[in-house]
Amino acid sequence: MEPGAETPADVLGEVRGYWDADAETYDQAPDHYPQRPQEVAAWAAALRRLLPEPPLKVLDMGAGTGFLSLLLASQGYQVTAADLSPGMLARLRAKATVRGLAIQVVEADAEHPPVDDFGAVVERHLMWTLPDPAKALAAWHSVAPTGRLVLVEGTWGTRGASPAELVRQRARQLARSLQPPRHAHHDEYSQRLKSALPHADGLTPDEVVTLVEASSWGKAGRARIERLRDVEWAMADGMGLVDAIIGPPPRWAVIAGR
Numbered sequence: 642m643e644p645g646a647e648t649p650a651d652v653l654g655e656v657r658g659y660w661d662a663d664a665e666t667y668d669q670a671p672d673h674y675p676q677r678p679q680e681v682a683a684w685a686a687a688l689r690r691l692l693p694e695p696p697l698k699v700l701d702m703g704a705g706t707g708f709l710s711l712l713l714a715s716q717g718y719q720v721t722a723a724d725l726s727p728g729m730l731a732r733l734r735a736k737a738t739v740r741g742l743a744i745q746v747v748e749a750d751a752e753h754p755p756v757d758d759f760g761a762v763v764e765r766h767l768m769w770t771l772p773d774p775a776k777a778l779a780a781w782h783s784v785a786p787t788g789r790l791v792l793v794e795g796t797w798g799t800r801g802a803s804p805a806e807l808v809r810q811r812a813r814q815l816a817r818s819l820q821p822p823r824h825a826h827h828d829e830y831s832q833r834l835k836s837a838l839p840h841a842d843g844l845t846p847d848e849v850v851t852l853v854e855a856s857s858w859g860k861a862g863r864a865r866i867e868r869l870r871d872v873e874w875a876m877a878d879g880m881g882l883v884d885a886i887i888g889p890p891p892r893w894a895v896i897a898g899r
């Protein structure tokens with residue numbers, strides 16, 4: 642290791658610290674924690690379409706404050722929510738208690754998931770922040786060897802964005818600069834942390850499909866990809882006129898396994 646380079650433990654420690662600090666305000670951003678009934682229903686429908694029918698044991702990796710976990714548990718799935726940030730998990734736990742939902746909550750990093758025989762592993766917005774996504778995918782397959790993988794992601798950065806999407810990104814930035822500031826995150830990852838993560842600028846659909854097919858998940862057959870247009874439509878319906886015309890960033894899911 643080069644002098645001054647971060648060890649894997651340093652990287653995970655910094656990531657954990659970031660999300661512990663972000664936990665307080667994470668849910669305030671509507672795209673982090675959608676609350677409009679139409680949008681929540683669009684997500685619920687997408688999850689039902691992407692996953693086998695409940696009851697099924699599902700591991701939500703990088704569960705955060707629990708958007709997917711709570712939606713899944715309320716639809717009859719037996720959910721284990723794992724995340725390395727105790728601060729994020731505390732929010733999830735509190736919401737599950739208020740709603741009377743039984744969710745197993747585990748503090749774990751993505752490369753060391755809780756051991757069980759899961760019927761599915763899901764994640765939303767986690768891949769970009771993993772130090773070694775290939776290692777994580779292998780670990781998730783080991784706890785769901787005959788199950789399904791559902792990676793819920795989106796195109797936020799410029800990498801892999803189509804020319805039309807690049808224009809929309811510019812338009813979104815411009816529209817945002819003309820509006821009062823909205824909550825997103827308390828801060829950005831430090832340059833040092835970004836340089837220790839292979840995909841800190843986001844992953845393209847091509848990259849996610851390639852990673853999945855190269856992993857043990859790929860042995861069960863080809864990866865599939867779906868654009869989550871219903872979720873985008875529901876999001877756009879809750880936006881102001883300019884944002885709705887530009888449209889939200891593309892949302893998509895990569896699916897593998899049975």
Ligand SMILES: C[S@@+](CC[C@H](N)C(=O)[O-])C[C@H]1O[C@@H](n2cnc3c(N)ncnc32)[C@H](O)[C@@H]1O
Pocket residue numbers: 653656657660673674702703704705706707708709723724725726729749750751752764765766767770771772
């Ligand atoms: C962008 S948030 C997404 C949270 C949640 N999945 C959602 O859809 O709202 C990323 C989450 O991944 C967690 N995380 C980041 N790196 C992780 C790792 N190596 N292992 C486990 N969780 C991790 C963070 O603590 C944070 O809760």
